Amino acid sequence: xxxxxxxxxxxxxxxxxxxxxxxxxxxxxxxxxxxNVPDLLLILAIFxxxxxxxxxxxxxGFVAGFFQxxxxxxxxxxxxxxxxxxxFSNLFINQRVLLIEKYYFPLIVFIGSLxxxxxxxxFQSLGAKLEFGSLFIQYGVINSFYNAVLxxxxxxxxxxxxxxxxxxNPRHEFDY
Amino acid sequence: xxxxxxxxxxxxxxxxxxxxxxxVLLGLIxxxxxxxxxxxxxxxxxxxxxxxxxxxxxxxxxxxxxxxIESARDRNLLRQENIELAKRxxxxxxxxxxxxxLRQMLKFSARFPLQTIPAQIIFKSPNPKxxxxxxxxxxxxxxxxxxxxxxxxxxxGLIVAVxxxxxxxxxxxxxxxxxxAKIQRTRLxxxxxxxGQPNEVGFYGVLKxxxxxxxxxxxxxDYSEFxxxxxxxxxxxxxxxxxAGIFKDIRVQTAVDFNRLEEVFIVTDTSKTASSRSxxxxxxxxxx
Numbered sequence: 436x437x438x439x440x441x442x443x444x445x446x447x448x449x450x451x452x453x454x455x456x457x458x459x460x461x462x463x464x465x466x467x468x469x470x471n472v473p474d475l476l477l478i479l480a481i482f483x484x485x486x487x488x489x490x491x492x493x494x495x496g497f498v499a500g501f502f503q504x505x506x507x508x509x510x511x512x513x514x515x516x517x518x519x520x521x522x523f524s525n526l527f528i529n530q531r532v533l534l535i536e537k538y539y540f541p542l543i544v545f546i547g548s549l550x551x552x553x554x555x556x557x558f559q560s561l562g563a564k565l566e567f568g569s570l571f572i573q574y575g576v577i578n579s580f581y582n583a584v585l586x587x588x589x590x591x592x593x594x595x596x597x598x599x600x601x602x603x604n605p606r607h608e609f610d611y
Numbered sequence: 612x613x614x615x616x617x618x619x620x621x622x623x624x625x626x627x628x629x630x631x632x633x634x635v636l637l638g639l640i641x642x643x644x645x646x647x648x649x650x651x652x653x654x655x656x657x658x659x660x661x662x663x664x665x666x667x668x669x670x671x672x673x674x675x676x677x678x679x680i681e682s683a684r685d686r687n688l689l690r691q692e693n694i695e696l697a698k699r700x701x702x703x704x705x706x707x708x709x710x711x712x713l714r715q716m717l718k719f720s721a722r723f724p725l726q727t728i729p730a731q732i733i734f735k736s737p738n739p740k741x742x743x744x745x746x747x748x749x750x751x752x753x754x755x756x757x758x759x760x761x762x763x764x765x766x767x768g769l770i771v772a773v774x775x776x777x778x779x780x781x782x783x784x785x786x787x788x789x790x791x792a793k794i795q796r797t798r799l800x801x802x803x804x805x806x807g808q809p810n811e812v813g814f815y816g817v818l819k820x821x822x823x824x825x826x827x828x829x830x831x832x833d834y835s836e837f838x839x840x841x842x843x844x845x846x847x848x849x850x851x852x853x854x855a856g857i858f859k860d861i862r863v864q865t866a867v868d869f870n871r872l873e874e875v876f877i878v879t880d881t882s883k884t885a886s887s888r889s890x891x892x893x894x895x896x897x898x899x
Contacts, residue, residue: 489632497639504646511646518639522632561657 443601447483451499454479459506466585471574473581474548476503478589480517481547484524485540486601496521516554520547533603537590544586548579716874719763725839727761727876728752733777742785744768748877749776757837759878765843765866766790766831767875780875783812783844783865791832792844797822800832803844803863810869812845814861819852821859829863839878 454475463472476499484492496517503513524547532539552575560567627634716729734745748754750773760767760780768782781788784805792803792814801816817823827847831838843866851860 490635493632493636493639497643500643501646508650510649511643514646515640515643518636518643522636561653 443487446597447479447495447601451476451479451495455499455502458503468577468581471577471581473578473585474551475585476500477517477520477548477551478544478582478586480521481524481544481586482540484521485528485543486603489522489525492521492525493518494521512555512558516551519554520551523547523550528603530603537587540590541583541587545579545583548582549575552576552578712874715763716876719876723876725878725880727878727880728754730754730760730778730875730877732873732875742782742788743771744780744782744872744875746778746780746875746877747776749774749778751775753879754778754877755879759838759842760875761842761878762867762872762875764868765845766838767867767869767872769837770877778877780877782869783867784809784869790838790844791835792829793832794823794847795828795830796824797827799823800834801861803829806862808862810865810867811848812863812865814847814863815858817859817861818857819859823847823850823859823861825850 458475462475466473480492480496480499483495496519497514500512500514500517501510503517504510507513524543527539527543527546553571556570556575557567560570728748730746730748732744733747735743744760744767746754746760754770754773756770756773758770760770760782766783768780768785768788770778771781772779783790783803786805788803788805790803791800793800794814794817799817799821801814803812803814806813814829825847829844829847831840831842831844833840845863845865847861848864849862851862854860
C-alpha cells in the first residue's frame with residue numbers, strides 16, 4: 436500500500452515537474468494567445484483535488500503555486516490561490532459525475548480557473564492603478580476558457596491506466 | 612491520572628483526524644500569507660494599510676467601549692465625589708456665613724460702649740401670643756431679668772426669665788410687648804407695639820399734624836422703664852392719617868430680621884448715663 440502511495444506521489448510529482456517546465460518553456464511562448472496563457476499546474480491542482488481529496492489538492496496546489504511564485508518573485512500569491520482551488524475543487528465531485536467526468540472536469544477547471552483568476556487579479560489590482568473588471572475579463576475569462584479546453588484535451592490524452600490508478604475515493608484516504 | 616491523560620490525547624488525535632483537511636488548509640493559508648508578507652510591493656503595502664486601518668478601527672471602537680465603561684465608572688465616582696463635595700460645601704458655606712456674622716458681631720461688640728454678653732438662640736417659641744427666644748446664657752453668665760437684648764442691627768427684646776444656664780427673651784413681635792420710643796430726626800415720642808405683621812411694629816402716639824416721614828429712624832426713648840435709650844428699633848415704612856382719632860397710624864419695619872436671627876447680645880450694663888452718651892445711637896445707624 437505504501438509502495439502504491441509512493442508511486443502515486445512520484446507520478447504526480449513527475450507530472451507536475453514536467454508541466455512546470457513545459458509551462459515556462461513551451462506553453463508561455465508557443466501556446467500563448469496574445470497575453471493569454473493557460474495554466475497547466477492549475478489544471479493539475481484541480482485534478483488532484485478533484486480525484487484525491489481536499490488535502491492532497493491543497494498541498495499540491497500550495498507546492499505548485501510556490502514554484503510559480505519563484506518565477507514571478509511575488510511569493511505566496513499563486514501558492515494561496517492554488518491551495519484554495521485545490522482544496523475546494525473536491526466539493527464538485529461525487530460518484531455520479533464520474534460517469535461524465537470527461538466533460539465535467541473541464542467545466543470544473545473553468546469554474547476553478549475563474550475563481551483563481553478572480554482572486555489573483557483582484558489582488559493584483561489592489562493599490563495599483565489597474566481595474567479589476569477589465570483585467571478579469573481580458574485575462575481571467577479567456578484564460579479560464581483556455582484552461583478548460585486544455586483540460587479537456589489533457590483528459591483525453593491521459594492514459595486510462597493512470598486515471599484508474601488515481602481513482603476517486605469519497606473518503607479522501609490514500610488506500611493504495 | 613495516566614489513563615486520563617491517554618484519553619485526552621486520544622480525543623485530541625481524533626479531533627485532529629476528523630478536521631485534518633481543514634487544519635492542513637489553514638496551515639497552508641497561513642504559510643501563504645507568511646510568504647506574501649515577505650514581499651515588498653504596492654499590493655501588499657495596500658493590504659497592510661487596510662489591515663492596519665481595520666485593526667485601528669477595531670481598536671478604536673474597543674477603545675471607545677472601554678472608554679464608555681470607564682466613563683460610566685468615572686461618572687459614578689464623580690457623582691459620589693460631587694455629593695461629598697456638596698456636603699462639604701454646605702458645611703463650609705455655613706462656616707463662612709457664621710464667620711461673617713461673628714466678624715460683624717465682634718466689630719459691633721468692639722464699637723459698642725456698653726458691656727454685652729454674646730448669646731445663641733437655642734429655641735424660638737412658636738406661640739404667637741407670647742413670642743420668646745430661649746438663649747444659651749443664664750444667671751451664671753451675669754444675665755438678669757429686664758436686660759436688653761440687641762444685635763448689631765438694633766433692638767431684639769427684653770430678658771423676661773432667667774435660669775442658671777438659660778434665659779428667655781421677649782421679642783418686639785409679641786402681643787404684650789411695649790416700648791417707649793422716639794423718632795430720631797424729630798425727637799417725637801411714642802410707644803412701639805406689635806400689630807401682628809412679621810418684622811413690623813406700630814408706632815403710636817404721634818399727633819396727625821406732626822412731622823413724620825417714611826424712612827425716619829425709631830429709637831428707644833429715654834423715658835423707657837426697661838430699655839436703655841437710643842437702641843434702634845426700626846425705620847418708618849408707612850404712615851396713615853386717614854384713621855379715626857388724633858394720632859397717626861405709623862408702621863415701622865424692624866431693624867432686626869427676626870426670621871434670620873441666630874445670635875444676639877445681652878446688654879448687662881444698665882447704666883443709663885453711658886447709653887445716653889452723645890452719638891451712641893450711631894452705633895446702630897452706622898451699619899444701616
